[in-house]
Amino acid sequence: MTIPLWQRMKSILRSLGGSDNGECWYVGVDYARPLPNWKHLETRIRGELTAFMRLPKRARLIVQIAPNFELELFQAGIDHGYFFVLGGSSDNDSGGWVMSEVEKNLRLCIAEKEGKIAPYRGRYEEWWLVLADHIDYAMDDEDRPIFRTEVMPTIPHSFDRIVFLDPRDNGRVFEV
Numbered sequence: 678m679t680i681p682l683w684q685r686m687k688s689i690l691r692s693l694g695g696s697d698n699g700e701c702w703y704v705g706v707d708y709a710r711p712l713p714n715w716k717h718l719e720t721r722i723r724g725e726l727t728a729f730m731r732l733p734k735r736a737r738l739i740v741q742i743a744p745n746f747e748l749e750l751f752q753a754g755i756d757h758g759y760f761f762v763l764g765g766s767s768d769n770d771s772g773g774w775v776m777s778e779v780e781k782n783l784r785l786c787i788a789e790k791e792g793k794i795a796p797y798r799g800r801y802e803e804w805w806l807v808l809a810d811h812i813d814y815a816m817d818d819e820d821r822p823i824f825r826t827e828v829m830p831t832i833p834h835s836f837d838r839i840v841f842l843d844p845r846d847n848g849r850v851f852e853v
Contacts, residue, residue, distance in 0.1 A: 682708070683766050689719060690761040693726055699756040702735070703764030705749040713743045722748070726761060745769075762819060775813045776820060779841075780828050782812060787834045798835075805838045815843035815851040829853050 686706055704726075712718065725740045729750060738750045753762060765776070790806055798804070810816075816824060829839075843849035 682706070683763060685715065685719070686766065687763050689722055690763055691759055693723070693730065694760055696756045696758060696760050701753040701755070701757050701759065702750050702761050703753050704761050705751070705764045706766040707747050707749065707769065708766070709745040709769035712745060718743060718746060730760060757819065776824060776828065779810070779813050779824070780832070783839075784832060787832065787836070791835055803837045804835070805840060806836045807840045807842060809844045810841040810851070811844055814845060815841045815849045821851055825853055
């Protein structure tokens with residue numbers, strides 16, 4: 678089984694250590710295929726990030742790791758516990774940012790489900806929308822607060838609760 682690129686990136690970023698006096702940097706990954714061998718990419722990524730950490734003064738930076746692979750580093754507004762945190766990844770050969778895909782599909786599901794339950798709305802005091810999340814698999818702990826505070830307030834709905842289930846692991850749920 679191939680390990681997804683975002684998971685490999687998170688592993689690298691966490692291995693580089695904790696935040697430095699509260700200083701934390703988001704790492705955005707932009708890539709397309711074909712990609713070089715992962716061992717070469719990993720070596721170059723580690724080298725560039727380590728060099729960045731050693732700089733006496735750091736600023737937003739875009740680093741070209743390979744012809745189809747670049748990193749964008751920008752300072753986080755809060756301490757996430759690690760010096761580097763995956764801020765997002767964009768696979769130029771796919772549908773785009775994962776969180777925006779979840780948002781787009783959630784809006785569609787809400788509209789469809791609200792229409793279906795409208796005739797029955799008065800029969801029950803509480804309505805939940807529970808969805809199997811085949812896009813982001815109920816999100817990770819770093820994305821959940823961002824989704825709750827930045828995405829959900831922009832999505833009007835009449836449900837009392839909205840819950841995402843990871844279809845691969847019925848114990849992983851995310852209630853927004």
